[in-house]
Amino acid sequence: xxxxxxxxxxHVPVLLDATLDILKPIxxxxxxxxxxxxxxxxxxxxxxxxxxxxxxxxDRDDYAxxxxxxxxxxxxxxxxxxxxxxxxSLVEQGKQFSIVLVDLGVSSPQLxxxxxxxxxxxxxxxxxxxxxxxxxxxxxxxNTASIDELTRIIRxxxxxxxxxxxxxxxxxxxxxxxxxxxxxxxxxxxxxxxPWKRIHxxxxxxxxxxxxxxxxxxxxxxxxxLLPALLKKGGRVxxxxxxxxxxxxxxxxxxxxxxxxxxxELQIITKKPLDGVNYDVHNPRSRSAKLRAAVKK
Numbered sequence: 001x002x003x004x005x006x007x008x009x010x011h012v013p014v015l016l017d018a019t020l021d022i023l024k025p026i027x028x029x030x031x032x033x034x035x036x037x038x039x040x041x042x043x044x045x046x047x048x049x050x051x052x053x054x055x056x057x058x059d060r061d062d063y064a065x066x067x068x069x070x071x072x073x074x075x076x077x078x079x080x081x082x083x084x085x086x087x088x089s090l091v092e093q094g095k096q097f098s099i100v101l102v103d104l105g106v107s108s109p110q111l112x113x114x115x116x117x118x119x120x121x122x123x124x125x126x127x128x129x130x131x132x133x134x135x136x137x138x139x140x141x142x143n144t145a146s147i148d149e150l151t152r153i154i155r156x157x158x159x160x161x162x163x164x165x166x167x168x169x170x171x172x173x174x175x176x177x178x179x180x181x182x183x184x185x186x187x188x189x190x191x192x193x194x195p196w197k198r199i200h201x202x203x204x205x206x207x208x209x210x211x212x213x214x215x216x217x218x219x220x221x222x223x224x225x226l227l228p229a230l231l232k233k234g235g236r237v238x239x240x241x242x243x244x245x246x247x248x249x250x251x252x253x254x255x256x257x258x259x260x261x262x263x264x265e266l267q268i269i270t271k272k273p274l275d276g277v278n279y280d281v282h283n284p285r286s287r288s289a290k291l292r293a294a295v296k297k
Contacts, residue, residue: 013040014286018279029098030054034083058086060131100237120185158208224253228265231296266294
């Protein structure tokens, strides 16, 4: 099946106006989007800077790369890789940018396409890979990982209590092989004790497996120290996170910069993060989003 047979739905970028307001793109500036996705942020930033030729858009999702082609045709460079690999390569090349944006969320088309396996709202294969070239999928994990490893993943990345995480892990092992999102969601729901309302009991397990499959927290930890080298003097960086595990890493890194005194390379420009609840009220997928930003001294 070709990519074009089932085009993803429109992705509404989170905190778009807040991001533009904080990072203040100016005509002529160059822009690096380390998680360009379907181009929602990139389009608006590049409209403001009008500097396509010196700007770089990165994503590890082949669907996203294809849909960034209109910006590529206007001169922007595309890199089909994860953002840590891209950042390291650009640093080695000595490239620096006026604006760097890192949006750590899963895009709406990824969530909405059942074939990607990120969501249990419609049945699909247990995939969850942002980069479909990588060998390890969610199906690989649930069918091969030990009970201890599954328990650790669900507890650490899903922030579930240890007892419930272990119960899910044991149920997964007993039910193997699991191949679909519906099978896994139903299994977790059956292990859940007590009533539930808005949030499905499997939500955190799916988050945990997605983080593990895509090594999301490792990627965040490794990209943060590279950001100063990617910025020109006076360059601004914005990081949008979607859950406490990511935001904690970003907050800690920026605090380390703040506490470094004269050795600090970045100065924080958001004393408190801008959140989707207050700054993007009409976009339901912005609810948990937090934007933190800094400028290079």
